[in-house]
Amino acid sequence: MTRLRIFSYLPNPRVWKATIAARFCGVELEIRGAPAGELKGWLWDYDARPLAEGEADASIARVGRTGLTGAQLFKTDAFLQAQPFGNVPAAFAPDGKTGIFESNSIMRAVARLGHSSFPLYGRDAFEASRIDSFLDVSLVFARDSQIYLLSLMDGSVNEAIQARARDAFATYASGIEQALSSGRHVLVPDRHARTARPGGRTPGGPDRECPVTALAPVLQAFFTDRLIAQRQVSGHTVAAYRDTFRLLLAFAQARTSTAPCDLRLDDLDADLIGAFLEHLRNDRRNGARTRNARLAAIHSLFRYAAFRHPEHAALIQRVLAIPPARFDKAVVSFLTFREAEALLAAPDLARWVGRRDHALLAVAIQTGLRVSELTALTRADVHLGTGPHVRCLGKGRKERCTPLTLQVARVLRAWLGERGGVPGDPLFPTSRGQPLSRDAVELLVARHAKTAQAACPTLQGKTVSPHVLRHTAAMSLLHAGTDITVIALWLGHEHSETAQIYIHADQTLKQRALDRTTPAGIRPGRYRPPDKLLAFLEQLS
Numbered sequence: 001m002t003r004l005r006i007f008s009y010l011p012n013p014r015v016w017k018a019t020i021a022a023r024f025c026g027v028e029l030e031i032r033g034a035p036a037g038e039l040k041g042w043l044w045d046y047d048a049r050p051l052a053e054g055e056a057d058a059s060i061a062r063v064g065r066t067g068l069t070g071a072q073l074f075k076t077d078a079f080l081q082a083q084p085f086g087n088v089p090a091a092f093a094p095d096g097k098t099g100i101f102e103s104n105s106i107m108r109a110v111a112r113l114g115h116s117s118f119p120l121y122g123r124d125a126f127e128a129s130r131i132d133s134f135l136d137v138s139l140v141f142a143r144d145s146q147i148y149l150l151s152l153m154d155g156s157v158n159e160a161i162q163a164r165a166r167d168a169f170a171t172y173a174s175g176i177e178q179a180l181s182s183g184r185h186v187l188v189p190d191r192h193a194r195t196a197r198p199g200g201r202t203p204g205g206p207d208r209e210c211p212v213t214a215l216a217p218v219l220q221a222f223f224t225d226r227l228i229a230q231r232q233v234s235g236h237t238v239a240a241y242r243d244t245f246r247l248l249l250a251f252a253q254a255r256t257s258t259a260p261c262d263l264r265l266d267d268l269d270a271d272l273i274g275a276f277l278e279h280l281r282n283d284r285r286n287g288a289r290t291r292n293a294r295l296a297a298i299h300s301l302f303r304y305a306a307f308r309h310p311e312h313a314a315l316i317q318r319v320l321a322i323p324p325a326r327f328d329k330a331v332v333s334f335l336t337f338r339e340a341e342a343l344l345a346a347p348d349l350a351r352w353v354g355r356r357d358h359a360l361l362a363v364a365i366q367t368g369l370r371v372s373e374l375t376a377l378t379r380a381d382v383h384l385g386t387g388p389h390v391r392c393l394g395k396g397r398k399e400r401c402t403p404l405t406l407q408v409a410r411v412l413r414a415w416l417g418e419r420g421g422v423p424g425d426p427l428f429p430t431s432r433g434q435p436l437s438r439d440a441v442e443l444l445v446a447r448h449a450k451t452a453q454a455a456c457p458t459l460q461g462k463t464v465s466p467h468v469l470r471h472t473a474a475m476s477l478l479h480a481g482t483d484i485t486v487i488a489l490w491l492g493h494e495h496s497e498t499a500q501i502y503i504h505a506d507q508t509l510k511q512r513a514l515d516r517t518t519p520a521g522i523r524p525g526r527y528r529p530p531d532k533l534l535a536f537l538e539q540l541s
Contacts, residue, residue, distance in 0.1 A: 001028060001094075002028050002029065002030040002094065003027050003028055003029070003094065003113050004018075004022075004027065004029050004030075004091050004092070004093070004094075004100075004106075004109060004110060004113065005029070005030045005031075005032065005046065005091065005092045005094075005096075006018060006029060006030070006031045006032070006033075006089055006090070006091045006092075006106065007031075007032050007033055007044070007046075007048040007088055007089065007090050007091075007092070008031070008032075008033045008088045008089035008090070009033055009034070009035060009036040009039055009088060009089075010031070010033040010034060010035065010307060011035075011306070011307045012033070012089060013310075014089060014103035015031065015089050015103065015106075016307075016310040017103060017104070017106075017107040018091075018103070018106045018107045018109075018110050019031070019310060020310055020311055021107050021110040021111050021114070021120055022110050022114070023311060024114070024118050024120050025110060025111060025113065025114020025115070025117055025118045025120050026114055026117045026118065027110050027113045027114040029110070032048045032049070033048070033088070034050070036068065038050075039068065039073070039088075040068065040071050040072065040073060042074070043055075043074055043076065044073060044074060044075040044076065044079045044086075044088075045075075045076040045078060045079045046078065046079065046082065046092045046096030047096070051074060056074055057074065060074050060075060060076055060077070061073070061074055062074070062075045062086065065086070065087075078096065078097075079099075081097075081099075082096070082097060082098060082099025083099040083101050084099075085101060087101070089101070089103055089106060091106045091109060104135050104139070108121060108132075108135075134179075137172065137175065138172075140168070140172075141168050141169070141171075141172040144164055144165055144168035145165060145168065145169075147161060147164070147165070148161055148162070148164070148165035213264060213265040213266070213309050213311075213312060214263075214264060214265070215260075215263040215264055215265050215267065215268065216260075216261050216263070218265055218301075218304075218305055218308065218309070219245060219301065221304075221308070222300075222301050222304050222305075223238065223241070223242075226304050227241065234396075234397055236372065240293065240297065241297045241300070244293075244294045244297040244298065245297070245301075247276075247280070247294070248268070248273075248276055248294075248298065249263070251272075251275075251276045251279055252267060252268065252272060252276075255272060255275065256272075265305060265309065265312055265315070266312060266315055268319070269315055269318070269319070270315070270318035270319050270321070270322060273295075273298060273319055273322060274322060276294075277291055277294070277295060277322070277325075280294060281325075287327070288324075288325040288326070288327030289327065291324075291325055292324040292325055295322060295324060296324075298319065299319070299320055299322075302316045302319045302320055303316075303320065306320075329501075331501075331504060331505045332471045332501050332502065332504075332505045333462060333463070333468050333471060334468060334471040334472045334474070334475045334505065335365075335459075335462075335464070335468065335469070335472040336458070337476075338456055338458075339452070339456050339458060339459055339462075340365050340472055341456075342452040342455045342456035342459065343361060343365075343448055343449055343452045343456075343459075343464070344358060344361055344362060344365070345452070345455065346448035346449070346451040346452040346455075347361070347448055352418075352431075353431070355414075355415060355418065356415065356419075356428055356429075357444050357448060358411065359411050359412060359414075359415040359428070360374065360428045360436075360441070360444075361445070361448065361469070362407075362408045362411045362412075363377075363390065363404075363408060363412065364466060364469040364470070364473075365469050365472055365473060365476075366404065366405055366408045366473060367390060367402045367404070367408075367473060368402075368469075368470045368471075368472075368473030368474055368490060368491050369390075369392060369394075369402070369470070370394065370395065370466075370467075370470065370492075371438050371441050371442070371466040371467070372395075372438065373392040373393075373394050373492075374428065374436075374441065374466070375426070375428070375435050375436050375437065375438065375441060376392065376393070376426075376435070377390060377392060377426070377427040377428065378423065378424055378425060378426055378427055379416065379419070379421060379422070379423050379424070379425050379427055380423035380424060381427065382412055382416065382427060384404075384409050384412060384413050384416070387403065388403065388404040388406075388408075388409035388412075389401050389402060389403045389404055390402050390404060394492040395492060395494075396492075396494060398492060400489075400492050402490065421433075438466075441466050442465060442466060445464055445465060445466055445469065446464060446465070449462075449464035470491065471502070471505075473490075473491075474487050474490075474491060474499065474502045475502055475505065477490060478502050478503070479508065484496060484499050484500065484502070484503065485499075487499045487502065
């Protein structure tokens, strides 16, 4: 049964103190909240929750005064009666009528609620008051530290502020050192007959070890609550994260001889994660990009766990400190106009599969769609009337519209006439009518590229994949003089800087720059040897 409900902006380190105390004392908490900016769309109440569309009531709209200064917030009268200062974090008794505010007071309330199972707040009024004294001194030290840190941020720190922070730290540290002198490990004297001594246990009570957190519920909540319910990530993201943790759990099982369902969060320490990344590189032969993608998924899980299990903060911090691997950034590979024409001519147009592949290659080379976007296209996504175009839902769930040239529109019109079907059918199906898989598209592109090598020998030295066709579309736009920001928009990139790779790959731009630096009196251009010299060099072995 929930004994205390806390409403706050999240993440909030000030709430961590209460959650840590709750785990020691066995008190069940319920924490509701969201990032600070999102609380403007919440109902501030004991039953705090996001407001549904049209649910905002102007009669309870208030102007924020602390933190969200000037923002319109929706606070009920019951909330203000329980929390007269109207800010967060705020805690409530189970009936919602009694409110507790300020983080230290909330932590004390948790300790009092769990007093019978674990006397974290002392065993009598004197010990409780001594603990209060340390908390109050910590607040004074925190105030002076905050003044110093804020001054550092805005560059206004001076000698007086620095001296104040130095003296505050010296006073605080000396008091703590004095309290812990005489070999004590706790700030409260062990004068009471039932107070636990260093290295021992509370007489008559059970042994208490560090909190143990099972991995399974954390991982399940990460997928169901964080990824699906809160962030509403795409199915591709869920699948990528799922594959990462399947590999990680299998590796952890082999390394620790513990079944995945019995693993604990502290089993996945920095050493094991580091060994897993080495396993990906050495045993599975994964590249740096794949390794970094797996690490990003692991980091996402541990950032989520940091707010739910702050008692593992040290372990989590070490895992989050693992950096991504550096890797060489090669110039992108793309097809020249002649190579693209040879690839389009490779499918056998006498066969149904060949006509399908020809239409798919034409769309891929002209639009630059990702392979996942290509395979997800349906008949309804193609518009061949005035202003022919295709619509797709791309990476980041961004819908975009890509225009088609008249030649590609003509190819698609013929293909749709033969394809038939209803609007929801896949545009490029298998022979059984199902959408093509990524592997199937990669295989057909590689197969037709091999066929095209006979007509275009320069393809023999290239590995042609669906992503190379995407690069080909971008380079065609760049050679036509299209601005790089338009290319980024065309390809569905989040940032225009991502499309800078195509400028580095364009030799014509570099040649133009070289021509502009040609000294006067010298004909611009690159040296081309005479045919006889070429013939001589080709005969050399």
